[in-house]
Amino acid sequence: MRNVWIAIAALVLIAPMSQGQESPGLGWPASDSDVAAVDFTIMPDGEGLPDGSGNPTDGAALYTQYCLACHGDGGTGGANDVLVGGHGSLVTDAPVKTIGSYWPYATTLFDYIRRAMPYQSPGILLDDQVYALTAYLLFLNDVIDENTVLDARSLLAVEMPNRDNFDWAYSPGN
Numbered sequence: 001m002r003n004v005w006i007a008i009a010a011l012v013l014i015a016p017m018s019q020g021q022e023s024p025g026l027g028w029p030a031s032d033s034d035v036a037a038v039d040f041t042i043m044p045d046g047e048g049l050p051d052g053s054g055n056p057t058d059g060a061a062l063y064t065q066y067c068l069a070c071h072g073d074g075g076t077g078g079a080n081d082v083l084v085g086g087h088g089s090l091v092t093d094a095p096v097k098t099i100g101s102y103w104p105y106a107t108t109l110f111d112y113i114r115r116a117m118p119y120q121s122p123g124i125l126l127d128d129q130v131y132a133l134t135a136y137l138l139f140l141n142d143v144i145d146e147n148t149v150l151d152a153r154s155l156l157a158v159e160m161p162n163r164d165n166f167d168w169a170y171s172p173g174n
């Protein structure tokens, strides 16, 4: 009897394949514009950074509008991740991972904000707005001063405080 059940189970599993189906028939083929909407990775070396620019002052206003509710006043803590502070804390018993204490590259911060934030509606920010928000958060973390205008060139020149503490197992080009 047990063998019969195994045979039936095998038939149930194999049957759909034998009907020539190549997929479970879910979803739809991605169009070129579907792909283009998410195909904008910015690399650590700045490859992929768009035109545009922004400064910390404009970023502060945008932060209040789009980010404050979850990340708190000045990025120091709200319902979600702390974005500011924690400098030097990674070697202590109470590490606080933030943009300033942890992130190795400023370029990928731009990528992350453009791709993933605001959490409930990613993709709504214009490139100038993302530059401004990146500038504001780097200013709050004492990485740039309040008058620095970020664009593709100046963002690439930003050196993050924790950059040299990463040990890369893989680096592109090796």
Ligand code: HEC
Residues within 6 Å of the ligand: 063, 066, 067, 068, 069, 070, 071, 080, 081, 082, 083, 097, 098, 099, 112, 113, 117, 118, 119, 120, 133
């Ligand atoms: C509705 C809540 C919400 C809003 C609004 C929001 N965020 Fe976030 N944010 C999150 C959550 C949740 C995470 C953690 C996501 C994860 O780990 O996958 C996060 C993570 C981040 C991180 C990564 C932190 C780290 O060090 O890993 C950054 C940077 C960030 N948000 C920036 C922003 C900016 C800039 C805005 C405004 C444009 C914004 N967020 C708006 C909820 C929010």
